[in-house]
Amino acid sequence: MKIPRRLLLLSALAAALPAAAQDWPSRPLRLMVGSSAGGGTDAMARAVADKLGPALKTSVVVENRRGASNTLAADTTAKSSDGHTLLMGVSTAQAIVPHLMKLAYDNERDLAPVAFVGAVPNVLVVSKDLPVKTVADLVKLARDKPGQLNFASSGSGSTQHIAAELFKEATGTFITHIPYRGSGPALVDLIAGQVQMSFDTLASVSGHIRSGKVRALAVASARRNPALPEVPTLAEAGVKGVEMSAWYGVYMPAATPKAVQQRVHDEVNRVLALPDTKARLAAIGSEATPLSQAEFAAFHAAENRRYADLVKRRSIKLD
Incomplete structure (x- = not known):
């Protein structure tokens, strides 16, 4: 009789983990990141890893595994059996892309949401040479020149892409999508x-x-961000129903013992409460929003439902 792969993974992971959570970790940890070094997910991961390692009396190595719309890192984590691999999940990979492509792992079954880290709002930015000063100016220009304006994104299915689709829907405008391989080249253009x-x-x-x-x-976002206090929300600017943030959280293989998941949750939240960590995250626009593990799991599920509906409604596809 062939043993299901999932049962083999559960057995391997159970064997790799010490019997008690207080005996874990027994080796350095890997914190997987699905994007390149220097990006938002990477910054979040390093802000947590730098303090989490000392708290757990080991080292936490951030490992960037870019590709497949940020899902390669999630795939590596889901299939790991060493008991010491974590993922800095991001909304793109954990809530959007599962509705756009077939994954080599089950997003709901194979990964457990453990600790919510924070959310960074998306910002509507325009070229400095574009003759608009306000959102109303932009909407008028887009309506006057349907299809002649372009919006850049870090890739199809990214929060940048989804936010623009919501904006187009809310304003009745036609703006052309230009997907790039990451925010870096998109910003250059x-x-x-x-x-x-x-x-x-x-x-x-x-x-x-x-x-x-x-x-x-x-x-x-629902309210102005402290990093840009002079910049209005889209709702304040007259466009309602367009709220979009890239959110981040630590995930572990679902087979990880609950006691170990709880320990990671507790230590990550202690790290997030440290003044220097708060300052570091605030510098990139993230506001601390502590959630219990159950609250994070409920949030994860709600975001998946939200994006599943949005992807279907807007007929969004990967280019």
């Missing part, structure tokens, strides 16, 4: 004026906003 607008994350664009290379028109 936005700054150069090759594309006109983007809904990039605050972590990626804050420096360019301060330097005047791009112009911020609104934040796609």
